[in-house]
Amino acid sequence: MTQEPRGRPLSRRAALALPALVLPALGRTSPALAQQGESPRRGGILTFAVAAEPPTYDLHATGTFAVMHRVAPHYSTLLRYEPGNYPNIVGDVAQNWTVAEDRLTYTFKLHPNIKFHDGTALTSEDVKASYDRMRAPPEGVVSNRQPSFAQIATIETPDPLTVAFRMKEVDASIMDTFASPWNSIFSAARLRADPNFPARNIMGSGPFRFVEHVAGSHWVGERFDGYFREGKPYLDGYRAITMSPAAMVNALSGRQIMAEFRGFTPNERDRIVRALGQDARVQESSWMLHMILTFNCERKPFNDPRVRRALSLAIDRWGGSQSLSKISQLGQVGGLVRPGSEWSATPKEMEQWPGYGRDMAANRAEAKRLLKEAGAENLSFTLMDRNHQPYVTAGIFMIDQWRQIGVKAEHQQVELSAWYAAQNSGNFEAFVDSFTQFSDDPTNVLVKYISYDRAEVAVARATDRELDRLFDEQARTIDGEQRKKLVRQFEARALDQAYAVPILWWQRIVVMNQQVRGWSMAPTHMIYQDLGDVWIAA
């Protein structure tokens, strides 16, 4: 079968995702609609803020936005999410592609005129070298993408513009995996000379060339005139400035920067809007990022499902969502997949899960009964948390909820490094965790909830072969409806066992100067950051 990436009608997935994107919570105008009929203007430097310093320049080796927001404009990927039309997938360096009937071979035809920033041509060899580096990194190279590409058997390059991926087995999420913004394509020649070249050097085929990085201060990119998309990019360049969230609000209000692409709190949004007035543009959506209450299932009494379920039952998620969404980045109630996405349960379905019913008196009575039955009536434990918002808000909220069923929790707030150390060593009783991905695909998301011996990110340290079975089955199921049913079964099982349970999903609030045009809002802060379509209005 052949897929034509361009000019396709709106896919079912895109249509399902649209309400989250174009019907912002505050009823603000969608930027996509506001920008209709405008002609992009060439020129200008986009100045935006990034809240953290990059630990590396290598997109294969990291998962942080601190790298993505600075580095993405320098690179191309094989596929990408269509700007303004998430989650529709289109080609980036791939001009078109075919998928074998058995779904075990994916063949991509590349654009013929793509050049790296050093003037050399981008060919199928570069795609192969980059994907080989991700799936089987040479010694000394870190690849965070290795688990995602475990199902690729071989990569073949029959000619300079064709690359074929042969799979070990059917993988329903593979197109999303190919469209991952982390799969930057590096030059095969540079990788041959030094497999770790991308860790400290930038040389891609994206819309912008690298100019300089002053540690702790800024990152500069300039237009690459040899970019393969005609007439793009529109900007002369960009300047990403490192700054704390508090400084961002002032800088955006004082017009020292034009944007920040991760997200603000409602309070910060209001402050910027007050300062900028008509010059502020607010875009809001749900966020592929959720707060999780994770128990250490190897420790008593959290090895007892009744205790875990009781603690989940005591949390008033619907009430919490209403109040906390006004003061923090916490937003919607959801299951294990993003609410509003194609894969998510409806509110009615959610209400059937333990801890999601709206009758809190009944929930709390049941929680007390379960604790009594488990012999944990006077339960007291330590809730580990990050010393960072909105983690602290979530922690305080839960402790208050548990107080109402007679459970005492001490709130231990620690630095990021100590938080990770506790997760890795298992030196915790319960902690406030979070999880984000670049796409809603269930394989990407549910991995957080499978057995610990299958995935290190499943830090509840539980073993549940039924969840593993459901996970594997949905990963192989191509039929959307069937896959959705498996996801529902997975959610029901996971929330009943409550090794780790979602608290609330985050809301993404992006505020920028209205001069910034062409940028697409998405329910993830990891995509649409190559800035190739962005322009600055007069």
Place this chain on the structure above:
Amino acid sequence: MLRYAARRIALMVPTLLGVALLTFFMLRVVPGDIVEVKLRSDGAQVTQEMIDSERARLGLDRPLVVQFGDWMRGLVTLDLGTSMWTGRPVAQEIGIRLGLTMQVAFMAAVIAVLIAVPLGTISALWRDTWLDYAVRIFTMAGLAVPSFWLGMLVILGLLSVFHWSPPVTYTPFWRSPLENISQLIWPALAVGYRYAAVVARMVRSSVIEVMREDYIRTARAKGVFERLVVARHAMRNAMLPAITVVGLEFAFLIGGLVVTEQVFNLNGIGRLFVEAVSRSDFVLVQALVMLLAVVFVTMNLLIDMLYGVLDPRVRHG
């Protein structure tokens, strides 16, 4: 004087060695692993093998004694090592930020001295008058108001009144003096106010004490003009404790502007320190602690030398 200086410099060595030893081993006790922070951020899926391999690459799997030995060898040859977070030389990481921090500290010190010396002297000479009360209220407010909070007020004030906020990236003075000053004057003022309050109170109490000395009475009895009594006899002696405070506060500012740097988005040593600690970048934290220790002991040495210049009893004692 030379022997005095040599003795003081020799004393710096065991002090710095003690700091190095404590810093190195205390950091290893604190929970946290830079590799976890680096690789696991934002939901990245990493295996234990990847973590172990990166730890090995950074040398974190070697015995502590070997790591300490390597670090000490580096210190002796002025090689501070490589940041485990960025992979860049630590000297480069510090060098980028030191200029800005030194400039803010210097500007704050100048502002503090310009405000504190006249105010402290006036307050002492016109003790218990309305002038004294006004200066004391001003200085007490300076001590009570945190610099970062004053900084926030300054930024909000600029935003509300002028719809403008200071530049967010550092421009060296020689490249654009106006741009440089328009960014750094605000934090310097915010920090300088507290600094001035500390120094002014010290100047006031020293001037009051000196004005009671016998040699002041003698000078007055000899008919020396009051202005000359103050300028020539009182101030020179009253400045000794004030110099100590100015010096120590200056040293403090090199690493102590943590929150102020966040508020004004200054890419300085304080912010680097906080980031290094939160990421458990041991190599960088060690180097920064050593830098601050060197600044403090050097500043102490300079103060002592200055004492020697100003007070002959010190250098001949």
